[in-house]
Amino acid sequence: KGLTASEVVLGFLEEPKQWRLLPDQFPSKVGGRPAWLGQRALPSLPELECEMCRLPMAFLLQVYAPISGQERSFHRTLFVFCCKTHECYTFMFLSVFRSQLPRRNDFYSFHPPPEEEPIGDTAPDHSALPSGVKLCWVCGCPGNKACSRCHAVTYCGKHHQTLHWKHTHKKECSSSDATTVKTSPFLFPEFELVPEEHLFESKRNQPVLKFDFYFFSFPAALEETDLEEMAMHETEDNKVFQRFKKKTAPEPHQVVRYSRGGSPLWVSSQHVPSDKDIPPCTCGAARSFEFQVMPQLLNSLSVDATEGGVDWGTLAVYTCSGSCNQGDGYSPEFVWKQDFISEQ
Numbered sequence: 001k002g003l004t005a006s007e008v009v010l011g012f013l014e015e016p017k018q019w020r021l022l023p024d025q026f027p028s029k030v031g032g033r034p035a036w037l038g039q040r041a042l043p044s045l046p047e048l049e050c051e052m053c054r055l056p057m058a059f060l061l062q063v064y065a066p067i068s069g070q071e072r073s074f075h076r077t078l079f080v081f082c083c084k085t086h087e088c089y090t091f092m093f094l095s096v097f098r099s100q101l102p103r104r105n106d107f108y109s110f111h112p113p114p115e116e117e118p119i120g121d122t123a124p125d126h127s128a129l130p131s132g133v134k135l136c137w138v139c140g141c142p143g144n145k146a147c148s149r150c151h152a153v154t155y156c157g158k159h160h161q162t163l164h165w166k167h168t169h170k171k172e173c174s175s176s177d178a179t180t181v182k183t184s185p186f187l188f189p190e191f192e193l194v195p196e197e198h199l200f201e202s203k204r205n206q207p208v209l210k211f212d213f214y215f216f217s218f219p220a221a222l223e224e225t226d227l228e229e230m231a232m233h234e235t236e237d238n239k240v241f242q243r244f245k246k247k248t249a250p251e252p253h254q255v256v257r258y259s260r261g262g263s264p265l266w267v268s269s270q271h272v273p274s275d276k277d278i279p280p281c282t283c284g285a286a287r288s289f290e291f292q293v294m295p296q297l298l299n300s301l302s303v304d305a306t307e308g309g310v311d312w313g314t315l316a317v318y319t320c321s322g323s324c325n326q327g328d329g330y331s332p333e334f335v336w337k338q339d340f341i342s343e344q
Helices: 158-172 201-205 224-248 295-300
Strands: 009-014 058-064 075-082 094-101 191-195 256-258 287-293 314-320 331-338
Touching: 058 191, 058 256, 058 287, 075 287, 075 314, 094 314
Parallel strands: none
Antiparallel strands: 009 191, 009 256, 058 075, 075 094, 094 331, 256 287, 287 314, 314 331
8 A cells, every 4th residue: 555666656635534544554644643653763853843943843744655575664654744834934944754664563563454444443542652652742743741730641842832722721721631622733634645546537537726826026127148047047947847737737636746766847947956965864875766745735735825834846855775774763864845936
């Protein structure tokens, strides 16, 4: 059920069945709380903070992408986080982490997960992992800071404790159920991310999405050489964007394009990374392209790009070409953000 290396595998959104998003189902998903794969040595709180505003980043999506024939990557998931703060709009800091496990591990059955819904209560535990790692109620990331009154919920830090207090916890604290409301306002809407071959044919006949374009004004006085250079950029940008539209038109609702070792589909000729822009893995191996997040996803995240914050043309994720072994821990990877229109 995971995405595997091939020419291109497309990912689409489906309304979720909650039991299919549990960690032992090895889901690919968008929004909600992370379904952590490795249950020890989760990313540290500083790693999950925006480098600019120092506030916690939000979980954006995860892609289950095991590597066939590589035992250490029998289970393998990539997690993407982003800053939602409006003040960080220009940069929109992102982080990517890779978690992988062999088939025989401390957390999951050796056998494939059941295809049918388990009998009994399948609601996820938002307070802690089975390994004992406590989780922040607001974001689902590691959180050891407990409410000093009820001690029933924990947080990653003061910011999310305050957010929860203002949202609902002030009324719920010290009640018989201190977490009556299960949905956090900090989270993106939750969907299952389904590979192309799992779609029904009816999904392919929906209308083409339209992109919103952002226009900007130029200074009144520009040198002729500047105008010529801008015209060349516009011409090349138009070619690249027309190719992007042509490639995505047959499947307009795709939100992820997966092609490990392939190439991204850029939306612009500008701000395209060179090899030297992609840092090597901490193990020393080069990183290669694995998947990209498409702009169509923004339509489902309940965000308004005109207000700043979350926005992109495409997000290209690069991972260790050898998918090196980091034990039970989470390895940082690299993401490149390209916008529709570059700064002039």
